[in-house]
Amino acid sequence: MDVVVGAIFICAGAIKAFDPIRFANDIDNYKILPWTIGVGLAFYLPWLEILCGLALVARVLYRGGLSILTALIGIFIAATIAAKIRGLDITCGCFGHASKNWSFSTHLALDFLLLAALIFLIRISSRRLA
Amino acid sequence: MKSRPIRQALFLVALAFVPAIGEAVYFRDRVSWQSPVATSELVTVDQARVWGENAIWVDARPDDEFTRDHVPGAVSLNEDRWNELLPQFLQRWSPEKRVIVYCSAESCNAAREVAKRLREEAQLKNVFVLQGGWEEWLRKKR
Numbered sequence: 001m002d003v004v005v006g007a008i009f010i011c012a013g014a015i016k017a018f019d020p021i022r023f024a025n026d027i028d029n030y031k032i033l034p035w036t037i038g039v040g041l042a043f044y045l046p047w048l049e050i051l052c053g054l055a056l057v058a059r060v061l062y063r064g065g066l067s068i069l070t071a072l073i074g075i076f077i078a079a080t081i082a083a084k085i086r087g088l089d090i091t092c093g094c095f096g097h098a099s100k101n102w103s104f105s106t107h108l109a110l111d112f113l114l115l116a117a118l119i120f121l122i123r124i125s126s127r128r129l130a
Numbered sequence: 131m132k133s134r135p136i137r138q139a140l141f142l143v144a145l146a147f148v149p150a151i152g153e154a155v156y157f158r159d160r161v162s163w164q165s166p167v168a169t170s171e172l173v174t175v176d177q178a179r180v181w182g183e184n185a186i187w188v189d190a191r192p193d194d195e196f197t198r199d200h201v202p203g204a205v206s207l208n209e210d211r212w213n214e215l216l217p218q219f220l221q222r223w224s225p226e227k228r229v230i231v232y233c234s235a236e237s238c239n240a241a242r243e244v245a246k247r248l249r250e251e252a253q254l255k256n257v258f259v260l261q262g263g264w265e266e267w268l269r270k271k272r
Contacts (some may be wrong), residue, residue: 020146020153021161029239050147054246055142064138108255 005117006056012051014075020046042130048072056121061124071119077111093129167242173258175270178230179223186223188231188248190240191264201232207244215253223254232260232267 016023024042028035043127048068084104162168178185187204189196205222207215223229229248233240241259248254251270260267 017149017153020157024161025166035166039161039163040154043157044146047149047153048143051142051146055138061138061142063135064140064142067135067139068142077250 001117002056002059002062002121005069005114005121006065008114009049009053011053011058013046013053015046016042017046017050027079030079031086031088032079032082045072063122066122066125068120070115072121073095073111073115073118077108077115078112080108156215166239167245168261171245171258173228173230174261175266178258181228181230184226185228185230186219188229188244189264190217190231190233190244191238195234196262201264203225204232207231208240209243209247212247220252228256228258229254230260232263235263235265236261238263267270 006060020039024039027033027038027041033041049072052065052069052072055061056069062100121125160168163173180188187201188207189200189204190208191200191209192208193206194210196204200206205215205219207219229245231245231248233244237243241263245257245259248257262269
């Protein structure tokens with residue numbers, strides 16, 4: 001399962017890394033952060049996702065990668081729900097252009113599915129270490 | 131044992147800066163760190179006024195706001211009624227004219243989106259976004 005989850009994050013990160021300007025606009029649409037910070041995150045977050053995804057697939061720096069991805073997906077979910085509550089009609093930007101037409105419920109369902117998978121992997125890896 | 135995941139996470143967080151900085155350098159001319167619109171695509175109210183008859187104003191705000199008030203001579207073109215309004219705009223447009231798109235304020239997205247669609251879908255050149263939008267226009271009018 002870690003390979004699948006890792007591959008999903010590698011794929012999501014790569015799509016955004018190819019078009020950081022679009023991702024910066026997607027972040028800006030959430031109206032949470034100033035544009036300058038959004039641009040910085042648009043350059044940084046995709047690579048963090050790719051590296052953490054690779055960590056899961058290669059099982060190198062595994063627990064660190066798992067922790068970061070769990071935190072990231074938690075932040076994405078919180079930002080998405082906050083945007084919905086504030087009445088913003090936005091695309092999540094999670095998978096770049098590919099997720100442009102996803103509905104709010106579709107992308108929230110995928111986020112929760114990934115969160116559940118990550119928590120499951122953390123529990124398994126904790127049990128192995130115990 | 132607990133410090134291992136934290137140390138690993140910190141290492142990954144630091145490592146991600148390397149390709150991110152590289153990419154930021156590569157894209158340095160294509161993205162503005164100050165504004166969502168590249169500086170070359172922005173126009174101030176003062177600059178726009180100098181263009182006078184050589185410019186066509188496009189109001190990207192919703193219909194009700196356009197009906198209430200707008201820049202004299204402006205054409206309404208918003209994303210809600212894009213297909214309906216675009217042909218009306220194109221009737222007024224000519225290749226030698228610059229296009230100035232505005233929405234309600236500096237923070238709105240509509241002008242940026244309409245300008246982008248005019249460049250990409252209608253293949254127009256010389257499309258600019260008004261800095262500060264309608265609010266700035268009103269402020270300068272006083």
